[in-house]
Structures are given as structure tokens and as C-alpha cells.
Amino acid sequence: MSAELRAPGVFPGDAIYIGGHFRKGGGEAVESLFPADGTLNTIVHCASQEDVTDALKAARAALADPAWCDLLPHRRAAWLSRIADAIDKNKEYLAWLQSRDTGKTLRETTILVGSAADTMRYYAAVAETAEEAITPSRGPYLTLSRFEPIGIIGAITPWNSPIASDVQKLAPALAAGNAVILKPSPWSPLTSLALAQIIDETGLPKGLVSVLPGGAEVGSRLVEDPEIGRIVFTGGTTVGRKIAEVAGKRLVPVSLELGGKSPTIIRPDADLDLALAGVLFGIFSSSGQSCIAGSRLFVHRSLYETFRERLVAATGKLVVGHPFSERTQVAPMVHVDHRAAVERWVARAKEEGGKVLIGGARPEGADYDDGYYYLPTIIESLTNEAVCCREEIFGPVLILLPYDDDETLIAQANDNRYGLACGIWSKDIIGALALGRRITAGTVWINTYKQFSASTPFGGEKDSGIGREKGLEGMRAYMVQKSYYIDTSQAPHPWARSHETD
Numbered sequence: 224m225s226a227e228l229r230a231p232g233v234f235p236g237d238a239i240y241i242g243g244h245f246r247k248g249g250g251e252a253v254e255s256l257f258p259a260d261g262t263l264n265t266i267v268h269c270a271s272q273e274d275v276t277d278a279l280k281a282a283r284a285a286l287a288d289p290a291w292c293d294l295l296p297h298r299r300a301a302w303l304s305r306i307a308d309a310i311d312k313n314k315e316y317l318a319w320l321q322s323r324d325t326g327k328t329l330r331e332t333t334i335l336v337g338s339a340a341d342t343m344r345y346y347a348a349v350a351e352t353a354e355e356a357i358t359p360s361r362g363p364y365l366t367l368s369r370f371e372p373i374g375i376i377g378a379i380t381p382w383n384s385p386i387a388s389d390v391q392k393l394a395p396a397l398a399a400g401n402a403v404i405l406k407p408s409p410w411s412p413l414t415s416l417a418l419a420q421i422i423d424e425t426g427l428p429k430g431l432v433s434v435l436p437g438g439a440e441v442g443s444r445l446v447e448d449p450e451i452g453r454i455v456f457t458g459g460t461t462v463g464r465k466i467a468e469v470a471g472k473r474l475v476p477v478s479l480e481l482g483g484k485s486p487t488i489i490r491p492d493a494d495l496d497l498a499l500a501g502v503l504f505g506i507f508s509s510s511g512q513s514c515i516a517g518s519r520l521f522v523h524r525s526l527y528e529t530f531r532e533r534l535v536a537a538t539g540k541l542v543v544g545h546p547f548s549e550r551t552q553v554a555p556m557v558h559v560d561h562r563a564a565v566e567r568w569v570a571r572a573k574e575e576g577g578k579v580l581i582g583g584a585r586p587e588g589a590d591y592d593d594g595y596y597y598l599p600t601i602i603e604s605l606t607n608e609a610v611c612c613r614e615e616i617f618g619p620v621l622i623l624l625p626y627d628d629d630e631t632l633i634a635q636a637n638d639n640r641y642g643l644a645c646g647i648w649s650k651d652i653i654g655a656l657a658l659g660r661r662i663t664a665g666t667v668w669i670n671t672y673k674q675f676s677a678s679t680p681f682g683g684e685k686d687s688g689i690g691r692e693k694g695l696e697g698m699r700a701y702m703v704q705k706s707y708y709i710d711t712s713q714a715p716h717p718w719a720r721s722h723e724t725d
């Protein structure tokens with residue numbers, strides 16, 4: 224698609240991107256539907272396993288080309304900056320497209336696109352400034368510790384925040400000098416395909432980036448291929464574990480950004496106005512379809528009833544609506560099947576003795592009839608042991624739990640297989656930090672929630688994943704650390720000399 228055609232209202236062609244060319248994928252044809260009304264966006268012809276073979280060949284050629292492999296880091300950085308500018312230039316289009324594809328509010332997708340451009344710029348700066356080391360040595364030896372590209376990276380992303388997940392992998396991988404084969408989810412491939420078009424127009428050497436929408440068979444083909452030197456995955460824990468098993472057998476590095484069931488904690492001294500706004504945002508933004516959703520809310524018993532009352536009242540005022548309305552706070556779910564899964568979780572919570580305080584149903588009215596909407600839902604009277612407290616629901620469903628003291632709170636917050644994030648609301652920052660140290664989580668937010676920066680590492684503990692994205696280490700993860708010893712004496716090794724004298 225030419226740049227002139229890239230405007231809200233137009234969908235990327237039905238083509239996958241391999242070696243600098245767009246073509247129809249050899250895999251299944253998938254309908255992309257607008258979650259707000261179920262209308263057809265476009266049909267995407269996904270990739271086949273043969274397409275993966277072609278993408279690998281293109282990546283191999285690109286990596287061998289001096290136009291890429293001989294580039295100094297600041298030249299690679301220039302490519303990233305160009306891509307960042309191109310994302311910015313197409314900001315409106317990309318945001319619109321991601322909203323059409325996922326149902327997220329335009330307000331949210333606009334922020335996500337901006338942050339994708341920022342991530343590219345951040346890694347341009349990292350590529351330019353990251354240093355290698357001359358390590359201490361003895362005698363005539365000069366010893367170096369260098370970081371070199373791995374080669375071909377297999378990147379697999381979920382449907383919930385495509386542009387953010389894609390760029391979090393593409394930017395550091397390219398900054399490090401690799402080629403990337405990106406496989407977005409068949410539920411939301413459109414932004415990734417538009418990103419391919421935008422990257423193509425910057426003139427980045429062909430084959431460095433391929434974009435192959437597809438399902439499990441394309442993903443597992445990537446994971447199993449001996450040419451893939453690192454697998455980076457964002458998605459659910461079940462699939463992540465399968466990928467880790469294959470990576471373990473192949474002995475290739477893998478990073479896994481997986482699911483969560485994150486606790487949010489309201490301490491007795493919390494500012495309740497701030498906490499209320501933060502809790503609502505933490506669980507109901509993105510309709511709860513967020514790995515870091517604050518889905519278990521622990522409230523100190525001294526405020527439980529007051530806070531519950533305010534929370535339910537405020538939840539009732541949230542605007543559930545069309546993704547393109549500026550007023551909308553809770554937009555539709557990504558897919559009709561995913562809403563059905565959330566409905567099954569709520570039914571299960573009721574079977575477990577949960578009491579639905581608000582929501583627990585689809586909104587009513589003509590505006591909602593054709594979309595995949597679900598009301599923000601709060602459930603209480605469950606214990607932390609209930610299945611709905613243990614498992615990720617990935618929808619707008621908050622479980623409310625009272626707590627009495629820090630020790631039982633910490634035990635319960637940590638009594639979960641996930642360890643992605645935690646929110647603490649308290650005026651006592653020192654106390655909140657001390658509490659945060661005892662919670663098993665990759666990120667702890669204090670008096671805020673869902674805040675990010677490209678320079679701050681992100682990742683999970685336990686079943687929430689392995690490894691960290693973002694920050695300097697986020698680029699190092701795409702590099703091989705190699706040591707060099709150079710003998711500056713030009714003298715034969717003493718072992719050889721003594722041999723000569725025999």
C-alpha cells in the first residue's frame with residue numbers, strides 16, 4: 224500500500240511480508256473483524272510453513288550482506304530512528320488500525336503507537352552508546368569482551384497489544400544487528416502488517432524483517448527451526464511452557480513474557496481517592512485484557528466496606544462504549560470467543576460461591592448488540608484459593624479480598640503461580656517499599672499502576688515468565704557475549720619453544 228493510501232478507512236492488503244516483498248501467505252485465510260460490531264475489516268491470508276522457510280532464507284542473505292553486517296552501531300541506530308519517524312508519521316493510521324483490529328479505545332492505541340516510536344528511538348540511543356570492554360589481562364595479552372548479534376530471531380506476539388509487543392522485540396533485535404521473523408497472532412495481525420509496510424518504505428535492507436501472521440503451526444515451526452538463534456515470546460503461560468520445552472531441547476535462549484494474576488493492595492493509610500482511580504485503571508482499562516491487570520484486590524479490613532462501596536459506585540459510572548468515542552473507558556473484548564471464555568470464568572466464580580457486586584453480564588442496548596462487550600465486573604466472597612483467584616481471566620473481572628495483617632497479606636499475594644506485577648497504595652513509601660520487597664513480582668507500582676518506560680526492565684517471575692525486555696539488558700539479550708584474547712608479543716608460546724629445544 225502506498226503512503227498516500229495509508230489513512231483511516233483503509234486496511235493493509237492481504238499480504239504477508241518476506242524479504243522485502245508482500246505476497247499472499249500460503250496458510251489459512253482468517254477474517255479480521257471489528258470487535259465493536261463484528262463487521263469485516265479484511266481477510267488475512269496467513270503464512271504457511273513454506274513461507275517460514277522463505278523468510279529464513281531472506282534473513283540469512285540479509286545478515287550476510289555488508290549493507291547490514293558491516294554497519295557501525297550508530298548506522299544501525301539511524302535505521303531505528305528512521306523507523307521511529309515513520310511510525311510517528313503514520314500515528315493516526317496505526318492507532319485507528321489497531322483499534323479496528325483489537326477493539327481497544329483509540330485513546331489507548333494512540334498512546335501505544337507513540338510508545339512504539341519512543342521504544343525505537345530509545346534503542347537507537349542504546350545501540351549508539353552501548354560499550355564493549357577491554358578486560359584486565361596479564362602479560363602480552365589484550366583481552367576483549369564483545370557483544371555480537373545472534374543471527375535470526377524468532378519473535379512471537381499475542382493479540383492484546385500488537386504494536387507494543389512487536390516493537391519491544393523488533394527494536395532491540397535490530398539495534399543489536401540481527402534479522403527478525405515476527406509472527407503476530409492471527410486475531411490481530413493488521414498493525415504488524417502495516418508496520419512491515421512502514422519499515423519497507425524506510426528502505427531498511429530487505430530480509431531483515433519478515434512479518435508472518437499465523438497460528439500455532441507457524442509459531443512452532445519458527446521455534447523448532449535450527450536457524451533461529453533466539454526465541455522471544457509474549458503470550459499465555461501454556462504456550463510459553465511448550466516453547467520453553469522445545470528451546471530447552473534445542474539449547475537456544477528464550478525469553479518468555481507470560482500471564483499474570485497481579486495483586487493490588489490497599490493499605491490502611493492509602494489515599495483512597497488516588498487508590499480508587501488507580502484500581503479502576505489497573506483492572507478495567509483494555510477491558511482487563513492485559514497481562515498486568517490488577518485482578519486481585521486486597522483491601523485492609525478497616526476500610527473494606529467503605530472502599531467496596533466507593534469502588535462499586537465508581538465502576539457503575541464507567542463508560543462502556545465504542546472504541547472511537549473519546550468518552551469510552553471500557554471498550555469491547557477482542558473476539559467473541561474470548562468474551563465467551565470470560566463469561567465462563569464468571570459462571571465458575573459464582574459456582575465457587577462468589578457474589579457479583581456489579582457487572583457479570585453484557586451491557587444491554589442497540590449500541591452493544593453486535594459487539595463483543597462485557598460489563599466491568601466485581602466479585603467478592605471468594606477465597607484466594609478459589610480457581611478464579613488463581614487463574615488469569617484476562618477480562619474486566621476484579622476479585623475483591625479483605626486482609627487483616629501484612630503477614631497473611633504477603634502469604635496470600637504470593638500464593639499464586641504467577642508473579643508479574645503488584646500495586647501498593649499507601650502514604651508510607653518506606654513501608655510500601657519494604658512490602659514490595661516481599662512480593663514475588665517483576666514490577667511493583669507504588670501509588671500508581673501500569674506505568675512504563677523503555678529504559679526500565681519488564682518481565683515476570685514464576686509462571687509469568689523468564690527474562691526481561693527493555694533497558695540496556697533488553698538489547699544484550701539479543702547478543703552473544705564473546706571473549707577475544709590477542710597476543711601482542713608475537714613470540715611463540717613457551718610450550719612450543721620448550722618443544723623446539725628438545
Ligand code: NAD
Nearest residue numbers: 380381382407408438439442443458459462480481482514
Ligand atoms: P497465546 O499464548 O494463546 O498466543 C500467543 C502467540 O503464540 C500467538 O501469536 C499464537 O498464535 C502463538 N502460538 C500459539 N501456540 C503456539 C505454539 N504451539 N508455538 C508457537 N507459537 C504459538 O496468547 P494470546 O491469547 O495471544 O495472548 C494473551 C496472553 O498473553 C495472556 O496470557 C497474557 O497475559 C499474555 N501477555 C503477556 C504479556 C507480558 O508482557 N507478560 C503481555 C501481553 C500478553
